[in-house]
Amino acid sequence: MNQALDIARNHLLAPAGLAESDLDRVLGGLLGGAIDSGDLYLQLSRHESWSLEDGIVKDGGFNIEQGVGVRAISGEKTGFAYSDDILLPSLLEASKAARAIARHGETGGGRGLSVQLGHALYLPADPITALGEQAKIDLLHSVDAEARRQDPRVSQVMVSLSGLHEMVLVAGSDGTLAADVRPLVRLNVSVIVEHNGRRESGSAGGGGRSGYDFFLDHDRALGYAREAVRQALVNLEAVDAPAGSMTVVLGPGWPGVLLHEAIGHGLEGDFNRKGTSAFSGRIGERVAAPGVTVVDDGTLDGRRGSLNIDDEGVPTQRTVLIEDGVLRGYMQDKLNARLMGVSPTGNGRRESYAHLPLPRMTNTYMLAGTHDPQEIIASVDRGLYAVNFGGGQVDITSGKFVFSASEAYLIENGRITRPVKGATLIGNGPDVLTRVSMIGDDLKLDTGVGTCGKEGQSLPVGVGQPTLRVDGLTVGGTRA
Amino acid sequence: MNAVQSLPLDRERLEAVVREVLDQAQKAGASAAEAAVSCDNGLSVNVRLGEVETLEYHRDQGVGVTVYFGNRKGSASTSDLKSEALRETVEAAARIARYTAEDPCAGLADAALMAHDYPDLDLDHPWALEAEDAIVLARDCEAAAMQADARINNSEGSELSTFRGTAIYGNSHGFIGGYTGTRHSLSCTVVAEDEGGMQRDYWYSVARDRSALESPAEVGRHAAERTLRRLGARRLSTREAPILFAPELARGVIGHFVAAIRGGALYRKASFLLDALGEPIFPDFVRIHERPHLQGALGSAPFDGEGVRTGERDVVSNGVLQGYVLDSYSARKLGLVTTGNAGGVHNLLIEPGSVTGGTADQAGLLKEMGTGLLVTELIGHGVNTVTGDYSRGAAGYWVENGEFAYPVEEITVAGNLRDVFRRIVAVGSDVDARGNIQSGSLLVERMTIAGE
Numbered sequence: 001m002n003q004a005l006d007i008a009r010n011h012l013l014a015p016a017g018l019a020e021s022d023l024d025r026v027l028g029g030l031l032g033g034a035i036d037s038g039d040l041y042l043q044l045s046r047h048e049s050w051s052l053e054d055g056i057v058k059d060g061g062f063n064i065e066q067g068v069g070v071r072a073i074s075g076e077k078t079g080f081a082y083s084d085d086i087l088l089p090s091l092l093e094a095s096k097a098a099r100a101i102a103r104h105g106e107t108g109g110g111r112g113l114s115v116q117l118g119h120a121l122y123l124p125a126d127p128i129t130a131l132g133e134q135a136k137i138d139l140l141h142s143v144d145a146e147a148r149r150q151d152p153r154v155s156q157v158m159v160s161l162s163g164l165h166e167m168v169l170v171a172g173s174d175g176t177l178a179a180d181v182r183p184l185v186r187l188n189v190s191v192i193v194e195h196n197g198r199r200e201s202g203s204a205g206g207g208g209r210s211g212y213d214f215f216l217d218h219d220r221a222l223g224y225a226r227e228a229v230r231q232a233l234v235n236l237e238a239v240d241a242p243a244g245s246m247t248v249v250l251g252p253g254w255p256g257v258l259l260h261e262a263i264g265h266g267l268e269g270d271f272n273r274k275g276t277s278a279f280s281g282r283i284g285e286r287v288a289a290p291g292v293t294v295v296d297d298g299t300l301d302g303r304r305g306s307l308n309i310d311d312e313g314v315p316t317q318r319t320v321l322i323e324d325g326v327l328r329g330y331m332q333d334k335l336n337a338r339l340m341g342v343s344p345t346g347n348g349r350r351e352s353y354a355h356l357p358l359p360r361m362t363n364t365y366m367l368a369g370t371h372d373p374q375e376i377i378a379s380v381d382r383g384l385y386a387v388n389f390g391g392g393q394v395d396i397t398s399g400k401f402v403f404s405a406s407e408a409y410l411i412e413n414g415r416i417t418r419p420v421k422g423a424t425l426i427g428n429g430p431d432v433l434t435r436v437s438m439i440g441d442d443l444k445l446d447t448g449v450g451t452c453g454k455e456g457q458s459l460p461v462g463v464g465q466p467t468l469r470v471d472g473l474t475v476g477g478t479r480a
Numbered sequence: 481m482n483a484v485q486s487l488p489l490d491r492e493r494l495e496a497v498v499r500e501v502l503d504q505a506q507k508a509g510a511s512a513a514e515a516a517v518s519c520d521n522g523l524s525v526n527v528r529l530g531e532v533e534t535l536e537y538h539r540d541q542g543v544g545v546t547v548y549f550g551n552r553k554g555s556a557s558t559s560d561l562k563s564e565a566l567r568e569t570v571e572a573a574a575r576i577a578r579y580t581a582e583d584p585c586a587g588l589a590d591a592a593l594m595a596h597d598y599p600d601l602d603l604d605h606p607w608a609l610e611a612e613d614a615i616v617l618a619r620d621c622e623a624a625a626m627q628a629d630a631r632i633n634n635s636e637g638s639e640l641s642t643f644r645g646t647a648i649y650g651n652s653h654g655f656i657g658g659y660t661g662t663r664h665s666l667s668c669t670v671v672a673e674d675e676g677g678m679q680r681d682y683w684y685s686v687a688r689d690r691s692a693l694e695s696p697a698e699v700g701r702h703a704a705e706r707t708l709r710r711l712g713a714r715r716l717s718t719r720e721a722p723i724l725f726a727p728e729l730a731r732g733v734i735g736h737f738v739a740a741i742r743g744g745a746l747y748r749k750a751s752f753l754l755d756a757l758g759e760p761i762f763p764d765f766v767r768i769h770e771r772p773h774l775q776g777a778l779g780s781a782p783f784d785g786e787g788v789r790t791g792e793r794d795v796v797s798n799g800v801l802q803g804y805v806l807d808s809y810s811a812r813k814l815g816l817v818t819t820g821n822a823g824g825v826h827n828l829l830i831e832p833g834s835v836t837g838g839t840a841d842q843a844g845l846l847k848e849m850g851t852g853l854l855v856t857e858l859i860g861h862g863v864n865t866v867t868g869d870y871s872r873g874a875a876g877y878w879v880e881n882g883e884f885a886y887p888v889e890e891i892t893v894a895g896n897l898r899d900v901f902r903r904i905v906a907v908g909s910d911v912d913a914r915g916n917i918q919s920g921s922l923l924v925e926r927m928t929i930a931g932e
Contacts, residue, residue: 053748056581062556062572064565081537084559097537100611133579156748192750192866199749201866241871243894243930244718274528275634276671276680354540393859393873397671397680398713400890402860402873424862424871424892426930476862476871476892476930480718 002117004124004308008169008179012042012066016086023171024113026088030072030095031173034102035079037334038072038095039172041311042086043353048128049162052140069353072098076339082354113177118308118315121301122209124181127163131212136161139187139212139221146225147191153236154229155199156192161185163212170313172334178313184208184304184460186448187215189224193232202232202406206447208302224447231388231407234419241408241423241477247380248425248473249411251387252373253444256463259294260364260452261392261401262429263287267321267329268454269336269347269359271396278399278430279327287327288433291369294322296331298346298362304448305363305462309346312357316346321364322433333359351457358454365464369439373467376438378414384475385409385416386425399429402476424476432470440467485606485644488539489519489561491658497561498650501545504570505652510547510577512588512652513570514786517543517561520645525611527618528637529626535611538643547573551582588786589808589818594655595789598782602775603661605689607642614640617666617696624700625670629708634671636680638700641665642690655787663778664690668703672711679710681857686914688776706856709877713887716878716931722852723893723924724845724879727912729858730830730919734768736897737761738825738917739865741801743810752868752898753801760799762901765833768796772826779916785823793819795828830919834906842910842921847882849923854879855893868897874929888931895927903927 013019023040030038044066051059067084068091079101083090140159147157164184171177188205204227208214215221250258263279271277279287288294298316300306307316312334320328332340333348336359349360377385385408392403404424409416445464452461498515505513522538544557547570554576556569622638641664648658667684683702685694694702725733737753745751753761762768772790774780783789786808794802806814807822832839840848855876862871871894878885908920 056583058553058580058583058586060554060576060580062554062569062576064558064560064569064572067559077532078534079536080534081539083539084541094537101532101535133575137579156750158748192748194749199754199866201750201864241894243892243928245930245932274636276636276678278678354538356534356536391861393861395680395857395859395875397678398710398875398889399677400859400873400875402862402892404860404862404871421867421869422862422864422871423894424860424873426860426873426890426892428890474890474892474930474932476873476894478871478894478896478928480720480928480930 002115004181005115005179007124007181008167011044011167012086012169018088020113020177022088026091026095027171027173028111030099034074035072035099036074037173039170039312041069041353042169043067043166045164045166046128047162047164049160050136050140052144052159055144057137057140065352067353068094070094070098071356072101073335074102077101078356080356111173112175113171114175116176116178116309116313118178118180119299121299121306121308122183125183125211126165127183127185127211128165136212139215143189143221143225146222147189147229150226150229151193151233153193153195154191155194158190160188168311170311172313176313178309180308183210185210185212185214187221187224189228191228191232193236195236198236200232200235202228202235204228204231205449208304208448209306210302234407238419238421240479241420242475243477243480245472245474247383248470248475249376249380249383249385250468250470252440252442252467253464254446255386255389256365256446256465257389257392257403259366259465260361260463261394261403262427262432263294264361264364265394266396266399266429267331269330269332269340272330273336273340277396282327285327286325287430288322288325289436290325291439292322292325292433292436293367295320296361296364300363303363303462304450304460307362310348311350312348314344314346314348316362319345331359331361333357349459351459355457360454360459361452361461363445363462365445366466368441368443368466371438371440373440373442376440376467376469377411377416379438379469380411381413383411385411394429400426401429402426420477426474426476435471436468437471438469442466485521485608487519487521487644487646489541491646494519494646494648495656497543497566498648498656500563501543501566501570502650502652504567505545505547508570508574509549510574511550512548513545514588514651515543515545516647516649518645518647520643522641522643523609523611523614524639524641525614525618526637526639527615527622528635530619532615533637545570545573547577548587549577551584551586552577552580553586554580585809585812588651588653589788591653593788593818594653595657595783595787596655598657598789599773601773601780601782603659603688603780605662606644607664607690609642621666621668621696621700624697625668625704628701628704631672631674631708631711632670632704633673636669638668649787651787657783657787659782662688664693666693666696666699668700670703670707672707674711676712679707681706681710688778710875710887713875713889715890716888716929718930720926720928722849723927724849724852724854725922726854726856727908727910727920729855730922731912731915731917732858733922734830734917734919736863737901738805738828741804743804743806743814745865746804747810747813750866752866756801757804759801761801762796762799762904763835764799765835766796766799766904766907767794767831768828769794770825770828774827777827779827781826784820788818788820788822790820790826825916828917830907832907832909832920839909840906842908845906845908845921845923846879848906849879850882851880853929870895870897870900891929891931893927893929900924900927
């Protein structure tokens with residue numbers, strides 16, 4: 001039995017009077033001539049958001065989006081069209097447009113679809129209806145109260161809550177028929193603190209593929225409120241950050257955004273097929289210090305970056321990217337896997353039916369080492385201890401990447417001393433992991449806040465790592 | 481299918497959708513409502529190494545509604561414009577408004593500010609472009625880049641895209657207005673390699689009228705020049721130095737200024753330019769003005785996202801902040817009047833000039849700088865609008881005696897934006913008109929560079 005497929009059939013096919021045989025026929029019509037493969041991606045998503053500031057819930061929004069994307073592939077060429085109607089005539093019209101990529105030839109008949117089962121990493125539940133509106137409002141107020149209760153210097157609290165219920169159905173000319181029902185919830189707290197005319201901010205949050213009860217379990221949401229205030233108060237004391245190359249100790253969890261930027265994007269199949277990545281053609285080479293093992297794992301229960309199947313109907317997997325310092329593999333979608341002569345890895349993802357799938361990360365993290373985190377800090381004479389980060393970015397061709405610290409401290413003589421202002425850290429992806437000299441035993445995944453952008457498409461992802469010592473990262477402070 | 485860029489839904493049909501939504505909102509008991517609907521049609525092709533890689537047909541539509549029950553509000557949106565979906569969307573917004581709190585500042589913009597008569601701004605220049613012709617243009621563009629130099633040995637391709645769309649906004653003051661606009665662009669990204677490794681850079685041209693686009697050969701040549709110039713990049717030692725931001729990056733620096741004078745940042749006290757109205761933010765020579773009604777410009781708009789008429793104004797004159805960037809909600813929160821900026825600024829222009837009174841292009845500013853850093857790329861998000869702290873990854877050229885010495889990479893530039901703005905010594909005449917904020921190169925007296 002495949003519950004996700006039943007739900008997708010009921011919501012995506014039945015209202016339009018479509019059957020799987022219709023999808024098969026559309027696919028048959030798509031193929032032929034020079035078109036060698038293609039797929040249909042049907043999607044229905046419902047999204048809600050609530051926001052609180054000045055102590056009141058000011059705004060809420062609800063969005064419904066649905067449509068179908070049709071892709072026709074001829075060798076390395078892709079034709080793509082989409083429609084926001086899931087009706088047979090729209091499907092046929094979109095597939096005619098997508099076929100324009102290749103000279104028309106005879107079209108074929110249906111080839112038959114068979115069900116591709118996915119994982120069961122999350123329940124196909126609808127977070128939006130599972131909790132009453134008043135309970136959502138109460139949750140926002142409790143977070144606001146918890147933040148304000150922490151310290152009289154808190155001058156503004158902003159809390160946002162959002163929930164997504166997404167159903168997708170993929171039918172491919174390779175016979176794939178797969179569906180997924182994906183819940184996703186997110187809560188974020190931002191605070192401004194004010195003292196003697198100085199203002200600083202802090203923010204914290206989390207989420208995952210579950211219902212809103214995730215935030216009530218273990219008072220998680222209240223924990224975010226305390227964390228946001230703690231960060232902001234630390235920043236009130238922060239002095240100017242140092243500038244220059246130094247030893248950097250990265251905290252566990254979200255600082256794993258280092259891996260996402262420094263190596264993750266560079267190991268996506270499309271850049272490597274094209275030879276434009278600084279990692280192109282380097283499988284089997286040493287790209288990190290011994291002991292460094294990095295994986296991309298879409299199969300973690302309930303995680304923000306997890307998927308039962310990717311957006312091409314391939315079950316996600318745990319892909320070893322770097323094993324004990326040696327580059328082992330790339331992340332692939334179907335197109336790039338075929339063109340590179342390897343298997344897809346369940347990393348074909350798209351923002352919506354109106355976007356083409358690309359090789360993308362899921363949850364990317366480094367496995368734990370053996371060092372006690374305290375021992376790592378104690379080993380540094382002078383350096384930076386960075387524990388919280390904003391976003392990052394990479395130039396995959398030159399390999400240069402940045403990620404910006406939002407909470408950092410100086411390490412002096414093996415001890416954490418003063419907090420310093422946020423600063424951007426910059427390094428070179430292909431060699432930064434060769435400078436990892438100590439790996440902590442405290443692997444942590446982030447709290448479920450990551451969003452990755454590529455070619456204009458935003459997707460939820462996860463990152464993680466243990467405490468790491470990196471010898472020689474450039475810290476972009478102002479104190480030269 | 482794209483021959484005349486005809487839109488699947490005409491303006492009358494879209495206006496009817498807005499009226500239907502407002503009507504439904506009234507029936508649902510809303511005391512006020514506003515709705516915006518849009519419909520876009522586009523084509524984009526990407527050619528890589530001479531072959532078509534993707535051919536995409538875009539067709540998007542959507543409607544968003546906000547309903548007010550007194551001072552409580554709720555919003556909803558959908559891509560489905562059928563009557564039943566519109567009714568459900570209004571109901572969803574109304575359901576939300578039952579749970580949001582009374583907010584005395586919530587509501588439509590004042591009726592007296594509605595742009596009932598607005599000018600035609602010449603924004604619509606459809607391009608009867610077939611896919612085959614788009615492919616030829618993209619192919620020519622990439623070929624110009626690939627043929628420029630033997631060291632250019634790979635490509636991420638050249639993309640031609642053309643979009644046409646109509647946006648209609650209406651509210652229960654009885655205002656309804658809209659316009660159709662086009663946006664055509666051609667871009668190229670290539671990779672060059674030498675013994676030091678690979679470098680990638682790009683160039684693009686964008687305009688509402690295709691005749692204003694740079695030719696494929698020009699775009700390709702620019703992309704090639706920019707990529708080649710980066711080969712052999714080194715790092716710099718950590719130092720303080722003068723910084724010249726190239727025009728396409730100067731836009732971002734001025735963008736951080738705009739972010740700090742936005743109503744939302746001000747009423748939340750989340751800006752480093754709090755209470756800065758009437759204060760000198762820049763040196764005396766700096767003038768920044770907003771010209772929403774420029775004919776055919778990319779950022780032009782006859783009214784803002786709330787139907788409020790837009791108008792020409794100085795945001796900064798003689799270096800002094802003259803006005804904020806407000807919508808009606810943030811204006812009420814601050815006890816001010818909206819500046820017609822719901823949705824953002826419309827053609828913000830920074831006048832060329834300098835502390836010494838003269839104006840110069842980029843070559844002139846390099847001479848004026850003497851020794852320092854020309855920044856041509858910035859990466860990362862290291863900008864804190866609350867404190868003004870700025871720290872971003874950079875690449876560019878080290879300049880000595882006004883001449884390029886060598887390309888640099890893997891460095892950061894940092895400072896506090898309040899200091900950066902005060903230390904602008906010149907704004908170049910090499911204005912980049914490709915965006916909503918238009919600036920020439922910005923010469924900053926000094927910032928911190930972190931490197932080796």
